[in-house]
Amino acid sequence: MAPDAAIRWPGEGKRVVVSLKDVALRAGVSVKTVSNVVNGYRHVTPATRQRVQRVIDELGYRPNLTARHLRKGRTGMIALALPELGNPYFAELADAVIAYASTLDYIVLLDHTGGRRDQEILFAQGFRARVIDGLILSPIELENEDLLARDSDAPLVLLGERQYDAPYDHIAIDNVAAARTAAAHLVEIGRRRVAFLGARHGYARQAAHQRLRGWREVMTENGRPTGDEFVAVTDGYTREDGARAMARLLDSGVRPDAVFCYNDLVAIGAMRTLTERGLRVPEDVAVVGFDDIEDGRYCTTTLTTVAPHKGAIARAATDALLERLAEGEGKAVEPRRVRPGFALVTRESTVGKP
Amino acid sequence: MAPDAAIRWPGEGKRVVVSLKDVALRAGVSVKTVSNVVNGYRHVTPATRQRVQRVIDELGYRPNLTARHLRKGRTGMIALALPELGNPYFAELADAVIAYASTLDYIVLLDHTGGRRDQEILFAQGFRARVIDGLILSPIELENEDLLARDSDAPLVLLGERQYDAPYDHIAIDNVAAARTAAAHLVEIGRRRVAFLGARHGYARQAAHQRLRGWREVMTENGRPTGDEFVAVTDGYTREDGARAMARLLDSGVRPDAVFCYNDLVAIGAMRTLTERGLRVPEDVAVVGFDDIEDGRYCTTTLTTVAPHKGAIARAATDALLERLAEGEGKAVEPRRVRPGFALVTRESTVGKP
DNA sequence: ATTCAGCTTTCCCACGTTGTAAAAATGTGG
DNA sequence: CCACATTTTTACAACGTGGGAAAGCTGAAT
Incomplete structure (x- = not known):
């Protein structure tokens, strides 16, 4: 039972942020051992693990993701920049990407460019550098030269029908x-x-x-x-x-x-x-x-x-991006074009009402 | 002109990530001075500022936001958790919040709960702790007890029609x-x-x-x-x-x-x-x-x-959250209820076609 | 020349975490 | 009881940044 379970007021009480150090101190182990427990490291005795875990629960410790990100150089977040969310197509697509990425433990930062070139350049250029690991961008006005002038180390995957002669993965139906x-x-x-x-x-x-x-x-x-x-x-x-x-x-x-x-x-x-x-x-x-x-x-x-096929588009884009992330700096793989499927759905507007 | 302006291939070349240290080294000043330049600190000689700035441009330095976040304890990101983006109402609302927050230099992390209670609890509990400074949540299934049991230091603003007896700001029309x-x-x-x-x-x-x-x-x-x-x-x-x-x-x-x-x-x-x-x-x-x-x-x-009035809702929610952020730990201000306006829009479905 | 004030720059450290390597504890066989 | 292998734990450093204070510098007043 957390000691401050009775707190009814946010900000009331001293509500200290608990770090690994606090847990370590209380559990009588080193900071690293607590870290090991948190990360499920193998070589921890059941006794230690249990003791540490108890303190973790007691103090309500939560890992500070920012620190973890800094240390690891990765944030586990990818951005998805779409022209507008008001268009249901993009909203539905966003839904699909978010859902799929979350199965791969990635968080999607959703944003909209308004279909404006300056915004699209901003995103492509790596706005939010180091906060996101990579970007899926659905450009409208972006020009080829903008892409060629791009100077950012974060992987970029292009989405949507617009075509470019630039070395980036591109997902679009035919x-x-x-x-x-x-x-x-x-x-x-x-x-x-x-x-x-x-x-x-x-x-x-x-x-x-x-x-x-x-x-x-x-x-x-x-x-x-x-x-x-x-x-x-x-x-x-x-x-x-x-x-x-x-x-x-x-x-x-x-x-x-x-x-x-x-x-x-x-x-x-x-x-x-x-x-x-x-x-x-x-x-x-x-x-x-x-x-x-x-x-x-x-x-x-x-x-x-x-x-x-929105699901296929979402999957292809996310997979492409994550593969780029995984392959690291070394290899320079040929940019790929993926063409997800599509289907004609026949309804009343062409075949008459029943 | 950046030395790697000619790079045509992402990942090609050694594309090193440039940090303050690199700039400092090249400019022959201390890391802190570069930091001061980057942050527009007053007391820097024009000469120094110019020299450092040149190196910054030359190397293409970009601040590492993750590190900055860790240092400052704030990320400048707020989360907006809505039931579903597929519903145009939420998509339009999200648009409004994102637009307004960005005028205040805040980044919005958009997510959806699917209207599922477990997801809503997850968000309210501070999923993404320390990655976001605060959360705007539009709950559907969330129960009052879930809110009372909440144990997170990040400010929370509730959005939408559902009512609670919990000490959180709440924005909803009448x-x-x-x-x-x-x-x-x-x-x-x-x-x-x-x-x-x-x-x-x-x-x-x-x-x-x-x-x-x-x-x-x-x-x-x-x-x-x-x-x-x-x-x-x-x-x-x-x-x-x-x-x-x-x-x-x-x-x-x-x-x-x-x-x-x-x-x-x-x-x-x-x-x-x-x-x-x-x-x-x-x-x-x-x-x-x-x-x-x-x-x-x-x-x-x-x-x-x-x-x-979606714009008013977006503004009220964002303002409430940012004020909570600003007021810090000390004060425990009475939770406020904001009731943005609404209007009846009469169209054909009640008054007949022209 | 000396002092002092004010501006500029640097030094040191901490934010919270984890990789590495080394230290400590435990176990095994002789 | 010792030598040695293995498991468990710890110490240290570093990720990149910025706050705070100390140090260095400049120039004016004494």
Whole structure:
């Protein structure tokens, strides 16, 4: 029974922080022996172990992780920097990474960059140096040169669709293939005028370009139009961006019978606009999204979407990072590209309600 | 220009970690002087400062935060433990806390408890002791006794609707009042049979009970039925829980003309079921949620909801925690209850589409 | 030249932990 | 009872930093 078990007030009483030294003193052994007990070192007599353990419980000793980190040069923490947590895709992905990393006794420091280049550079450069052992970064605006200029010893794993020519592990699904699957599905169900929502200008390496390419390839192969009037550019990828883009598209006089959206949020926004304009989904316009966020499963018209395997992504990224950590300074292994799987999930927005 | 600016390969080269000592050696000054420069100590000659700074840049020195933490006894990190990040409400709240804390130079360690009691106890008990300076916890299952048994010196701030008789700061909106507002709105628009979705048995202190109470009070005051058949219990508060609860309610033969839901997710799930059953929102059934998550603004039928002031909550929680940190061990200030504001946001699910 | 005040720099140590190596205790066989 | 192997425990140092005080330096006043 802890002597201060009756304490009812935080900060009340002398509430001293207990260190190994305190335990050692009270147990009549050396500091190192206590350390050995704490760490489950083999060569400790049961008698000693028991005595020390009793004092540990008595004083409520807890290892000071900061000191341990300093001593060991490792913190057991990795950072996960995502564009925004408000986007359910990233929130769900974060959940997956945290869960998986914790099974490997790693703590995940979660942060968001807002998709801003300066923030992304900050993280990549090793903000929080020595507090984290490594970083998983999902960049949006980060440029190749930023990566090449990187000067930090912490391993970095890149996540997401953006592509780089830099010596870092990269985890991303095959966006072109995924987009092709979605586009092919729309062709298959007989749609003739398929618009693309969520293009972005200027960034050739962006995921949006790859998805756009997949869409364009399939449309071309099937003799469907791919003119600019069928491509709506957006600033971001929020529901609002989707709603506005859809409105612009309709205002411009185009009458698509299907839209393939950069992601689910854009798709949800688009469906919102369609509803407001009196167009029915999927009868008048079929809609396909990307990401398989939970929202899409509960829209009034459930959303057909491309579902990246989030668990596989989380695992691949974490494994890659931890392997880099394990391999130490010596070896310089070829950076690897991992392409986790994906699947098309067909729901009401393309196949009609039951 | 850093000597290893040309490095293109992480781990390649000897990439030594630079410490104060290295800088001191090269600059021909003592370690402490370098430390003084790094920390902007006043009494350093411009000449010395410049020379040291040059070497710092040259070697690419970065302070080792772990060591600094050990020395200072503070890490500048606070933890934010939420039930789940998959729930947009928590994700949005996390965003707000992270943003606000960073303006105060605090780093937020984000984690999720899954709403499980053991996890919540773990966090409250000071998991990560000494890595974080304090903790903001949003408990679901945590019991009062768990808090009283807490034995950790790190300040703790409780977040969310659950109430406790324990000496900790608590930030939560007035749930009864908020629920009353929502319920009154439904009465006002002429609804007569208003169901409540998302009750929970067994936990009298839960937020669900308070919202249920607000609903019941208003209904009683207005002569509306409040029988058990109008109350649907759920296990959790996900979209799926909402969908199932709504289905059960309808299957039981009750024909409400409005539902007040524990939160937006439940409401979205409920609307999904209503749609599937051919009932129109709001014509046949009006729906009100709680939380004002972004999803609700983009549902096919946009969702009327109670909007807690997330920014105010984030600020209050962070401020409370940092004040506890600042006040040190000595003073034992009365725990404070902060009640951030809320607002009813009226959308299509109660007032009809334009 | 001497003294003293004030600015600048250095020295020493502690934060709490663990790796290393050496010391002490225990056990084994002769 | 001794020599020697093995197990258990301890002493010491070091991780990188910053607080505190002492030491060194400068320049002005005596």
